[in-house]
Amino acid sequence: MLLMLVGSCRKTDEGMVVSKIQKASKLATAEFTINKAVIATKEKNLFWVIKLNEAIFVASTQATIKAGINLGNLKKNDIEINDKSIRILLPNVQIMNFSYPIDKVQIDSTISENQFLNKFTLKEYDAILEQSELKIRDAIPYLGIEEATKQKTRIMLEALLKGLGYTEIFLEFRKGLLLDGVIRKPSDADSLLFNDNPVKPKKS
């Protein structure tokens, strides 16, 4: 009886979240729309070897990423003002918001198909989307987000500072993309994409 009672108790996997409002001063200057196709298959096997049938799930998904700078990290020492000239060392470009909404998941009903005694369960659908989100997050440092955000931030701040009367504006950014608290250096792909002196192909 005691063994049954002990055996029947199990720890739940749910994490507890306490709700909270926190202050922020984040300036988002660029919004990226990212597409990802999700393809998942579910094989039904007999004795782990003999394949009986295969169900397939295909959907197009979309994520929206907002990037910018955290004005809370801007200090007085980062700003130099000389009459009509201003020089600012801006903080690292940071991901402000990552959105992977469920209503942007469009299932391709012409390809997606369940089979006899082999259907995707709700937990499996959730696991597929969880994997998909992790893949998108892994690809963020290689999508050129840092450089594109720097360009958009420059445009916005230059317009603001010109409005305040400055004629010479120098904006510099701290290097690297701040992602989940870690600074990620730009990849080779990024630096090739946004190089001011692109390498021209040699004529044979």
Place this chain on the structure above:
Amino acid sequence: MIIPFLIKHFRTILDALIIAAIMVAFAFFDPFHLFTSKVNIRNTQVAVESIRQIGQLITAEYYGETIASLPQTLTDTITDEQIINEAQSLFNELLSAVNNLKALSQGKKPALKVKEKNIENTFLDSNAWLARNRFYPFIIKYLAGYLDIKQTKNYTEKVLWKIYISNSTDIKFFPTKFLKEISDKNRKAYQEIKKNIVYIGRGWVKAGIDFENLKASDISYSTENKTIYIKNCETRILDCDINPWFIPGKVKGYELIKEKGSFENPFAEAVKVKKRCVENLRVQAIKSGILEQAHQNAKETLKRLIQFTDKQRDQGSCFYNQQI
């Protein structure tokens, strides 16, 4: 030709059908986990569709947890016709059971015969399934009214005894009269929650100012009281998101709590519940005062930014954010 063949090999065909049914049942229930299934997710490309310039100042963030279920938990409404059919069927079975009791009691010794005092127990001994019917109490009430028996403490006993001693063909079932015994409260009690999906959602709500509609003419400065006026930038909810992960790899954003019943398209139903989670989170954040906090923080942030970048307005300037 086919029929003689079928007759000749009937036993073999029957055995084959039984074996096929057992295999399908094994495949469906899989008690020994012989049929394994594995989900494989293919690597696909991540592509940037568009890059857009925006100007949003996020000044307050709320994170929290919410719960939602299917908006219309599918229920069966019980109609009058269903009540009448079921009650009529029970009524006939009850009279038949009492007649059987009468027939069995004849020829027995006096001590073993059915009497008024023991009729209810004797009846329930052999007809307990009738008493478990949801309409049984109402049939007894109806019969009490029909047979002119007062609804006192042991009136069930009296009703059964009256049926036992009288001719059952004289006792009629009138549907409209019976329906009066069923109140609205009882009708609702018979509705069953057949299908439901329940999710917990954990996410973020971000509020602040959107400078999208802001123009140069919306910003003005008063030299008299050293105040900057900015209009067309009211505080609003900028983002409200529940993603598959709340903390990537650690805490899930959506967690399935309950799934009851089968659905033709379970994914579509789950999407409805998840959207409801997002709306509940938004309402929760607003009730927590995110907009007020965002408004207050926006004033401080903009003031600090202007003070950093404009030396002339550094000392003694105050900032006022005007809403339209």
